[in-house]
Amino acid sequence: MxxxxxxxxxxxxxxxxxxxxxxxxxxxxxxxxxxxxxxxxxxxxxxxxxxxxxxxxxxxxxxxxxxxxxxxxxxxxxxxxxxxxxxxxxxxxxxxxxxxxxxxxxxxxxxxxxxxxxxxxxxxxxxxxxxxxxxxxxxxxxxxxxxxxxxxxxxxxxxxxxxxxxxxxxxxxxxxxxxxxxxxPDVVGNPNGGQGGDGTIAKNVGIQYTAGWDWIQPIKxxxxxxxxxxxxxRTGAVRIKDPHVVTLVPGVRQAEGPQQSAIIQVSAELENATAQPVTGELKYTLDGNTVSKKVTLKANSVQAVQLNDYTLKNPKLWWPSGYGVQHLYPMQLQFVAGTKVSDKEDIKIGVRQITTEWNTRTESRQININGQKIFIKGGNWIVSDEMLRFSDARYDAEVRFHRDMNLNLIRVWGGALIERPEFYEACDKYGMLVFQDMWGSGDCNGRWTDPMKLEDQWTRRKYPDDHDLYLKSIEDQVKLVRNYPSLAIWCGGNEITPPEDILTALRDNIMPKLDNTRWFIPYSNSEEMSRNVEGGNGDGPYGIQPLSTFWAHKTYPFNSEVGSVGVGDYESLKRFMPAKNMVLPEYDEATHKTKADSVWEYHKYIGYDEFIDKYGKPKDVEDFATKAQLVNYDQYRGLMEGFSSHMWDWYTGTIIWKTQNPWTALRGQMYDYYLDPNACLYGLHNGSEPLHIMYDPTDGMVMVANNTFKSHTNMMLVAKAYDMDGKEKMLTQVFSDVTPTTVKRYLSLKKAVDNLAKDKGAFLCLQLLDKDKKTISENIYWMPDANGNYSGLEKMSKINLDASAKYLGSDKVEVTLNNKGNGPLAFFNRLSLVNTDTKQRVLPAFYSDNYVSVLPGEEKKVIIDYKGADKLNLSVDLAGWNVNEKLIQINK
The missing domain is CATH 2.60.120.260 (Galactose-binding domain-like)
Structure with a gap:
C-alpha cells in the first residue's frame, strides 16, 4: 500500500x-x-x-x-x-x-x-x-x-x-x-451530490463547501x-484593539529610484478595562521616526484614536510579484502609561496604493498599484486544507508556489473563508495581490434553478438565516486582515451578490467606514468588473481545450474563472490511490464520455478526452500520468499566453480555476495536496514569465509580452526548429525592442513550422537574447504532425543526459544538465529532490524550473530550494521523455 x-x-x-x-x-x-x-x-x-x-x-x-x-x-x-x-x-x-x-x-x-x-x-x-x-x-x-x-x-x-x-x-x-x-452548524445540509449539497449549509454564516462540491467530497x-x-x-490597564494603517502613494511611481513622499495614517481602538481613568500615549515608530498622541481614557471604556498623518520621505514601496520589490516596514504601535508599556502591536507595513479605473478598450476594470497598471494573472484558491489544518509553513509554501508560477494575484473563493492572517503574511512576502470573496455562492444562494436544492431560489436568495450575524462577522473579519498590503479587492460573493440588505450595508456603510481604500465589487463576475462584449460568454471555458481556444476565443475581459485539468504524476497518484484502483480512464471518442474507476470518480477526476491519446495510447496508469504532464504543461502555458497576447486589447486580467486543492482531488491543481508540483505549475511558470517570447498556434505569429515597467531594447529574437533527431534549422533572427506593459507582434512562422512538423512533428525553440547573447527568455514548443498527433515523440531515441548536482550552501542545490553531442533534444525532464535511502521525494521543494528540455549541445541549470531536510541523505532523481532515468549524487 x-x-x-x-x-x-x-x-x-x-x-x-x-x-x-x-x-x-x-x-x-x-x-x-x-x-x-x-x-x-x-x-x-x-x-x-x-x-x-x-x-x-x-x-x-x-x-x-x-x-x-x-x-x-x-x-x-x-x-x-x-x-x-x-x-x-x-x-x-x-x-x-x-x-x-x-x-x-x-x-x-x-x-x-x-x-x-x-x-x-x-x-x-x-x-x-x-x-x-x-x-x-x-x-x-x-x-x-x-x-x-x-x-x-x-x-x-x-x-x-x-x-x-x-x-x-x-x-x-x-x-x-x-x-x-x-x-x-445549526443546519448541516444534506450532502446529496449537489454543489453545497442541498444548499441549506448556506443558512449558516460559515463555509459552504463542507456539504460537497464538484471538486470535493463532504466533510463529515x-x-x-x-x-x-x-x-x-497579557496587557496593562489599556489594550490596543484592531489597529488600522492606511498608506497613500499619490502619482504614478516607478519600481526603482528615488520616490516622492507617501502618507501614513494610523488609528486604533483603546480599551481601558479598569475602574479608573488612564492617561498615556498612543505612539508608533516607523523608519526611525515616532508619531504619538496623548490620550485620557475613561474608566471601563473603549475609545477610537486617530494619530496625525505622517509623511514618509523617499519610501520603499511594495509591489506585486514581477513588478518590483515587496518591501515591508516594521511598525510597533504602543500604548504607554507613565513608564510602562500597557500594550503593543507589531505590524508589517507595505507602502502602496491601490486604485482602479474602467478600461474603455477592454470594457473591464483595470487594477493599478502605485499608479501603474497591472495585468492580472491569478489563481483561484479554495482553502489550504479542507479540515482547516493550517500552518505558517504550509501557507508559505503554497503562496510561494503561486509566486513561482509567475502569477500576481490569488482569489479566495466565496464558498470557503476570509483567509487567515498567516496566509496574508505569505502574500505580502511573495507579492501576491488578494481578491477576497465574502461568504456566498451562486450555487447555494439561488442564482440558478437547481433540482438538487431543497428550497426554491427565492428562499435561497435570503440565505444566511441571520443577517445581523453575517454583518457583524464581516465587520470583525475586515478588521482582522485590512492592514495587509496584499489585500486588493473585496467581493460580495461568488457569482452572486449577498441579499440586498447585506449588500447595501457592505457597500454604503461597512466598507466605507472600515476599509475605504480598496475596490469593492458586488460579486465575482459582476459587470462592475467586466462587461460581456461581443464574442464573450462569461466565465470559462472550463475543461480541457484545444490550445487555439485560449488565443482566438474571446471571453470576459476580466475573467474570474478559467481552467480545468491537473492530474499529478504517478508518484502523486500512489499517495492516495490503492493499487487495485490504478485503472486507466477510458475515453470514448464517439460519445465524448470518459469511464473511470470508482476511486478516480470519487476524487473528482475530470477527463483529458482525446488529448492523452495524441501522444499514443497509454499502456498503464504510469504512462497515462506521464503523458498527462505534457498536456498539463501545454494547457496552462497556452492559457496564460493566449490571455497575455490580448492584454489591454481584449483583457485586463484572468484568474485560473483553480490552482490548488484542499484534499486529494484529480482536477484543477498546479501541485497536489502533499505539495508536490505537477507540470501545470511549470507551464504557467513559463507562459507567465514577466518578459516572455511566445508563438500563436492559430496564425503562427511570434510575439513578446512585456509585463514589466521597463523597456527592453537591443535584444535578439531567435527562432529555430529541431526535428526528432536533433537536426537544427534556423527560421529567423531579428533585433527586438519592446516597451513597458505591452505585447509586440513580430512575424508569422506558420507555413515554415507546419511544413517542418507535418510528418513527425517538430520542436520550435524561441529565444530572446540580450546584448551579451545571454538567453533572457526561452520557450520550446513540441508541434504536432499534420494529423494533430505527436507521432514523432513516440519514436525519439533514448539518450544519456549528463547531469551533476552540488550544494549551494544550506537548503539549496544546483543541478546542471548538459546535452552533449549531436543527438536529439533531451525532452521534458522532471527533476525530483529525493531521500536517497527511501527514494521518496522531499516535499515541499521549490525548483527554479522543471519539466525542462535541453537543446543539443546546450546546458541548463536548475536551482532546488528546500527546508528541513538537511539531516537526510539527499540526491536528485532525473526522469525524462527520452532520457534514461538516473539518480544524481549531490556534491558538497
Missing part, C-alpha cells in the same frame, strides 16, 4: 508555536514586561457530549477527571482529532471518507464535543489584565474557566472572534482549566471545532 500522510501525524500540518510579535523596537527607559501573548495549542483533550452528563461549571474545575478523554487537536476540528487518534481512517486515501459517519445521518449531537485545556497563568499585578481570545470556532460554543461560565448565551458564527477578560477568574495558584463545548463533521487559534494575552 502506498504511504499515506494522515492529519496530525506530520509536523508540517501542525501550527508551530510562534510569537505573534514581529519585532522588538523598544523605547528607551520603558519596561515591557507586562505584555505578552501565547497560544494554547497543545495538551487539549476532548470527548463527545454524549459521554458527559456533568455541567461545564464542573468540567472546568481542575479536580474533574478527564483521564478517559482522548487527545484533541486545537486548533482543529472534531474530525482532525478523530483522525489523529486513529478513531477514523485518513479520509484523503481511497474511499476512506465513506467509512466516516456523516452528520446529516447521525444528528448534530454525534459531533458535539467538549474540549478542555489545563494551563498555567498566575493572577496579574493590580491593574494588569489577562484575556482569553478565540479567533474562530465552528459553529457555536459555550466557554467555562475554573468553574465559571464566561458567556451569557452561546456564541454563534464561524467567523467571529471572541475575547474574554479572564483576570478575575484566574486561579490563585496559577493552575487553570478551560472547558469549551462546541456545537456543529462540517468542520465542527475550535478551528482557529486560542491565545492568552
Amino acid at each position: 502506498a504511504k499515506t500522510y494522515p492529519a496530525g501525524k506530520t509536523s508540517f500540518f501542525k501550527f508551530s508555536i510562534t510569537s505573534l510579535l514581529f519585532s522588538c523596537l523598544v523605547f528607551q527607559g520603558i519596561t515591557t514586561k507586562a505584555q505578552s501573548k501565547y497560544e494554547l495549542n497543545t495538551g487539549w483533550k476532548c470527548t463527545p457530549v454524549g459521554n458527559v452528563k456533568d455541567k461545564g461549571t464542573e468540567i472546568s474545575q481542575s479536580a474533574y477527571n478527564t483521564a478517559a478523554w482522548m487527545p484533541a487537536v486545537v486548533p482543529g476540528t472534531v474530525l482532525t482529532s478523530l483522525i489523529a487518534d486513529k478513531k477514523v481512517p485518513d479520509p484523503f486515501y481511497g474511499m476512506n471518507n465513506e467509512q466516516i459517519p456523516d452528520i446529516y445521518r447521525t444528528g448534530r449531537d454525534y459531533y458535539t464535543y467538549w474540549f478542555v485545556k489545563d494551563f498555567k497563568e498566575a493572577q496579574p499585578q493590580v491593574g494588569n489584565q489577562v484575556y482569553l481570545n478565540f479567533r474562530g470556532v465552528n459553529y457555536s460554543f459555550d466557554v467555562f474557566l475554573n468553574g465559571h461560565k464566561l458567556n451569557d448565551k452561546p456564541h454563534k458564527g464561524m467567523f467571529l472572534r471572541q475575547s474574554y477578560n479572564i483576570t478575575k477568574w484566574l486561579a490563585k495558584n496559577g493552575n487553570n482549566r478551560l472547558a469549551v463545548i462546541v456545537y456543529p 463533521d462540517r468542520n465542527t471545532g475550535i478551528w482557529d487559534k486560542v491565545v492568552i494575552e
Whole structure:
C-alpha cells in the first residue's frame, strides 16, 4: 500500500508555536514586561457530549477527571482529532471518507464535543489584565474557566472572534482549566451530490463547501471545532484593539529610484478595562521616526484614536510579484502609561496604493498599484486544507508556489473563508495581490434553478438565516486582515451578490467606514468588473481545450474563472490511490464520455478526452500520468499566453480555476495536496514569465509580452526548429525592442513550422537574447504532425543526459544538465529532490524550473530550494521523455 500522510501525524500540518510579535523596537527607559501573548495549542483533550452528563461549571474545575478523554487537536476540528487518534481512517486515501459517519445521518449531537485545556497563568499585578481570545470556532460554543461560565448565551458564527477578560477568574495558584463545548452548524445540509449539497449549509454564516462540491467530497463533521487559534494575552490597564494603517502613494511611481513622499495614517481602538481613568500615549515608530498622541481614557471604556498623518520621505514601496520589490516596514504601535508599556502591536507595513479605473478598450476594470497598471494573472484558491489544518509553513509554501508560477494575484473563493492572517503574511512576502470573496455562492444562494436544492431560489436568495450575524462577522473579519498590503479587492460573493440588505450595508456603510481604500465589487463576475462584449460568454471555458481556444476565443475581459485539468504524476497518484484502483480512464471518442474507476470518480477526476491519446495510447496508469504532464504543461502555458497576447486589447486580467486543492482531488491543481508540483505549475511558470517570447498556434505569429515597467531594447529574437533527431534549422533572427506593459507582434512562422512538423512533428525553440547573447527568455514548443498527433515523440531515441548536482550552501542545490553531442533534444525532464535511502521525494521543494528540455549541445541549470531536510541523505532523481532515468549524487 502506498504511504499515506494522515492529519496530525506530520509536523508540517501542525501550527508551530510562534510569537505573534514581529519585532522588538523598544523605547528607551520603558519596561515591557507586562505584555505578552501565547497560544494554547497543545495538551487539549476532548470527548463527545454524549459521554458527559456533568455541567461545564464542573468540567472546568481542575479536580474533574478527564483521564478517559482522548487527545484533541486545537486548533482543529472534531474530525482532525478523530483522525489523529486513529478513531477514523485518513479520509484523503481511497474511499476512506465513506467509512466516516456523516452528520446529516447521525444528528448534530454525534459531533458535539467538549474540549478542555489545563494551563498555567498566575493572577496579574493590580491593574494588569489577562484575556482569553478565540479567533474562530465552528459553529457555536459555550466557554467555562475554573468553574465559571464566561458567556451569557452561546456564541454563534464561524467567523467571529471572541475575547474574554479572564483576570478575575484566574486561579490563585496559577493552575487553570478551560472547558469549551462546541456545537456543529445549526443546519448541516444534506450532502446529496449537489454543489453545497442541498444548499441549506448556506443558512449558516460559515463555509459552504463542507456539504460537497464538484471538486470535493463532504466533510463529515462540517468542520465542527475550535478551528482557529486560542491565545492568552497579557496587557496593562489599556489594550490596543484592531489597529488600522492606511498608506497613500499619490502619482504614478516607478519600481526603482528615488520616490516622492507617501502618507501614513494610523488609528486604533483603546480599551481601558479598569475602574479608573488612564492617561498615556498612543505612539508608533516607523523608519526611525515616532508619531504619538496623548490620550485620557475613561474608566471601563473603549475609545477610537486617530494619530496625525505622517509623511514618509523617499519610501520603499511594495509591489506585486514581477513588478518590483515587496518591501515591508516594521511598525510597533504602543500604548504607554507613565513608564510602562500597557500594550503593543507589531505590524508589517507595505507602502502602496491601490486604485482602479474602467478600461474603455477592454470594457473591464483595470487594477493599478502605485499608479501603474497591472495585468492580472491569478489563481483561484479554495482553502489550504479542507479540515482547516493550517500552518505558517504550509501557507508559505503554497503562496510561494503561486509566486513561482509567475502569477500576481490569488482569489479566495466565496464558498470557503476570509483567509487567515498567516496566509496574508505569505502574500505580502511573495507579492501576491488578494481578491477576497465574502461568504456566498451562486450555487447555494439561488442564482440558478437547481433540482438538487431543497428550497426554491427565492428562499435561497435570503440565505444566511441571520443577517445581523453575517454583518457583524464581516465587520470583525475586515478588521482582522485590512492592514495587509496584499489585500486588493473585496467581493460580495461568488457569482452572486449577498441579499440586498447585506449588500447595501457592505457597500454604503461597512466598507466605507472600515476599509475605504480598496475596490469593492458586488460579486465575482459582476459587470462592475467586466462587461460581456461581443464574442464573450462569461466565465470559462472550463475543461480541457484545444490550445487555439485560449488565443482566438474571446471571453470576459476580466475573467474570474478559467481552467480545468491537473492530474499529478504517478508518484502523486500512489499517495492516495490503492493499487487495485490504478485503472486507466477510458475515453470514448464517439460519445465524448470518459469511464473511470470508482476511486478516480470519487476524487473528482475530470477527463483529458482525446488529448492523452495524441501522444499514443497509454499502456498503464504510469504512462497515462506521464503523458498527462505534457498536456498539463501545454494547457496552462497556452492559457496564460493566449490571455497575455490580448492584454489591454481584449483583457485586463484572468484568474485560473483553480490552482490548488484542499484534499486529494484529480482536477484543477498546479501541485497536489502533499505539495508536490505537477507540470501545470511549470507551464504557467513559463507562459507567465514577466518578459516572455511566445508563438500563436492559430496564425503562427511570434510575439513578446512585456509585463514589466521597463523597456527592453537591443535584444535578439531567435527562432529555430529541431526535428526528432536533433537536426537544427534556423527560421529567423531579428533585433527586438519592446516597451513597458505591452505585447509586440513580430512575424508569422506558420507555413515554415507546419511544413517542418507535418510528418513527425517538430520542436520550435524561441529565444530572446540580450546584448551579451545571454538567453533572457526561452520557450520550446513540441508541434504536432499534420494529423494533430505527436507521432514523432513516440519514436525519439533514448539518450544519456549528463547531469551533476552540488550544494549551494544550506537548503539549496544546483543541478546542471548538459546535452552533449549531436543527438536529439533531451525532452521534458522532471527533476525530483529525493531521500536517497527511501527514494521518496522531499516535499515541499521549490525548483527554479522543471519539466525542462535541453537543446543539443546546450546546458541548463536548475536551482532546488528546500527546508528541513538537511539531516537526510539527499540526491536528485532525473526522469525524462527520452532520457534514461538516473539518480544524481549531490556534491558538497
